């Protein structure tokens with residue numbers, strides 16, 4: 001079994017050069033995941049000169065570790081969004097994500113991307129009678145918001161479900177080939193893409209420009225788009241308003257045909273499936289066993305538990321790949337997209353709650369509208385500066401209190417401290433990395449930054 005994302009292991013990944021010298025462009029984008037690459041491509045296509053600066057390689061972040069579902073169905077969320085934020089805000093989120101799905105379809109067609117983009121229905125189901133009423137409410141709310149939703153229990157899974165919501169005309173994709181296709185289209189259009197170049201600083205240059213520094217080199221631009229999953233450092237204080245969550249994935253071959261639909265359970269723990277066409281009709285992707293980053297648990301057990309579920313549910317012949325990845329949730333269930341408060345030349349997008357293929361594409365559409373000074377009807381739902389409702393303020397306060405405990409953790413403890421804000425790190429046995437429970441930074445066993453808001457390596461003895 002390979003310990004690598006199936007999407008990265010099975011895509012051709014050409015190298016791009018590291019950044020060198022001083023550059024001047026219209027827009028500098030930090031991060032080459034779905035958000036950064038889509039924003040860069042759309043901005044370059046609309047006439048701006050764009051440079052992308054990536055710390056590792058195209059798709060090395062969470063976008064390369066997804067389940068690869070391109071869908072506006074995001075679990076059971078729409079009834080909650082309407083209740084919490086009102087119908088109009090929920091409608092903006094729904095429309096943005098349905099448009100994100102259709103924009104992916106359009107880009108695949110226009111750019112002739114060979115990335116396995118396949119239309120399929122998506123189901124969110126429960127196996128518990130107790131949740132059936134929530135599933136019914138979700139179907140009703142999602143349909144009222146204009147989404148292609150209805151009740152339907154024909155999931156194709158090898159068990160009966162008491163209730164499920166079916167979204168029609170959704171899609172799945174080979175995430176690696178899609179991202180690399182975007183990257184190629186971007187450079188073919190004249191964009192500059194730098195890899196292995198970690199940005200450490202973003203500085204306003206008066207009112208008229210912004211400069212980013214990576215590996216001692218610099219890019220000056222009129223605008224900077226921070227597309228680093230969670231904004232690096234302390235940009236816009238997003239680290240204090242989000243929670244990092246990891247999940248585990250397997251690419252498996254069954255002895256018979258795999259379900260052709262995409263499915264996700266509303267029950268806890270969550271399990272998500274979709275076809276894996278590269279392995280033929282028997283191929284299946286299974287994702288689940290989510291937990292907070294840096295949680296005090298043996299993470300190898302998470303792979304074992306996921307495989308146990310897969311084998312108990314399907315007739316699994318082989319497990320070919322396994323990997324894990326993380327994403328950030330906001331306290332009020334809506335992502336942050338737009339200008340960073342107090343830095344009007346810095347734009348950002350984060351907090352997709354594991355639904356960034358549509359959210360990230362929609363964010364790119366909103367960010368390119370902002371760059372071109374066009375109106376965007378969806379932006380009010382994604383306001384970066386919002387504090388949130390009472391429930392989210394309480395949740396934020398609780399999370400920050402828990403983080404203070406990690407910060408004040410026993411100084412004689414031998415685990416190193418995070419270079420972001422100093423929390424005590426936890427050893428991740430499955431990925432052999434140091435993971436931060438506060439805001440999700442991760443480091444190799446030699447102390448190099450893997451991901452997160454941290455930008456500087458650990459000071460290991």
Ligand SMILES: Cc1cc2nc3c(=O)[nH]c(=O)nc-3n(C[C@H](O)[C@H](O)[C@H](O)COP(=O)(O)OP(=O)(O)OC[C@H]3O[C@@H](n4cnc5c(N)ncnc54)[C@H](O)[C@@H]3O)c2cc1C
Nearest residue numbers: 031033034035055061062063067068069199354355356357
């Ligand atoms: C297990 C799992 C399954 C998922 N499945 C789905 C799914 O099926 N459908 C869906 O819609 N969403 C899914 N998601 C969510 C989705 O993958 C993410 O929301 C999305 O990929 C985030 O994209 P991004 O471009 O914002 O971030 P990323 O893809 O993480 O890209 C950020 C990039 O920025 C780079 N970077 C970071 N810091 C710096 C720095 N200082 N300097 C330069 N570069 C930097 C990183 O190396 C990275 O390449 C899933 C998430 C997980 C964890």
Ligand code: FES
Nearest residue numbers: 418420421436439
């Ligand atoms: S990620 Fe913020 S303290 Fe570690």
